[in-house]
Amino acid sequence: MDWSIKNHFKKSSFSVLEGKDILHEQIMQKLIYKAVEKDRLTAPFRMIGTEMKVSSDLEFSPGKSVRLEGTLDRVHYAHETVHIVDYKTGKADLISKETLRNDIVQYVQMHFDEPRYKSGFQGLFYGYLWGKIKGNNPVKLGVYPLKKVNKGIQWLYFGQTISIAGFNEFEKQLTQVLQDLFDESIPFTQTDDPERCRFCAYKEICQR
Ligand code: SF4
The missing domain is CATH 3.90.320 (Lambda Exonuclease; Chain A)
Known part of the structure; x- marks a missing residue:
């Protein structure tokens, strides 16, 4: 996740996420967890x-x-x-x-x-x-x-x-x-x- 945010926003891999980036990361995490949970309920596919x-x-x-x-x-x-x-x-x-x-x-x-x-x-x-x-x-x-x-x-x-x-x-x-x-x-x-x-x-x- 950390890598994805840095890659998407073209940041150095050594930089530390801060401010809006942390919010983006948290929102993405929530979305991914919810989406995976939804998929789990419809498995197998x-x-x-x-x-x-x-x-x-x-x-x-x-x-x-x-x-x-x-x-x-x-x-x-x-x-x-x-x-x-x-x-x-x-x-x-x-x-x-x-x-x-x-x-x-x-x-x-x-x-x-x-x-x-x-x-x-x-x-x-x-x-x-x-x-x-x-x-x-x-x-x-x-x-x-x-x-x-x-x-x-x-x-x-x-x-x-x-x-x-x-x-x-x-x-x-x-x-x-x-x-x-x-x-x-x-x-x-x-x-x-x-x-x-x-x-x-x-x-x-x-x-x-
Ligand atoms: S849809 Fe409307 S805004 Fe788009 S090109 Fe046609 S007239 Fe113009």
Whole structure:
């Protein structure tokens, strides 16, 4: 822990932690203990990897493709299913609309329509990339908001596996987004939905 803090904040290994660093260390320790305790309650599972880099090319139009990349925070195997989990420092707003419980296509589509479900979108994106590399099999996807570590992993799609139909729909929607993005006849315009601006990384340069 001491080494991690020094390494992260680029301090000399001979320095002594003080002030805010000690607080960081204590918070990290608490989070780790709680997270491990949560894992203990869900054991057994087999860890496949952490911080796994994955990438795949998607041809969105004939002769036009993009490289999609992601880093999977955690992949583990339990109950004969791969589980992909994304750790979050902020809050995660997941879809809880009961009418979508048995409608994976609508469930996936909603992540393209509603920006507030960006955590779920990211989870689906990682699951999609995993399927591209490892072959399409249903997987469970989750997010782990560290501010609510006591709640443990929060699973997408009501804790059910995401089927191949779900990932096919994801690819279909993503392909459409990329086609629009690269279509020179469609100019870039500011969105009409100010809700989207709340989470936008380009707010400063956009001057919205
Ligand atoms: S801040 Fe600008 S670029 Fe970002 S979503 Fe809003 S309009 Fe689009």
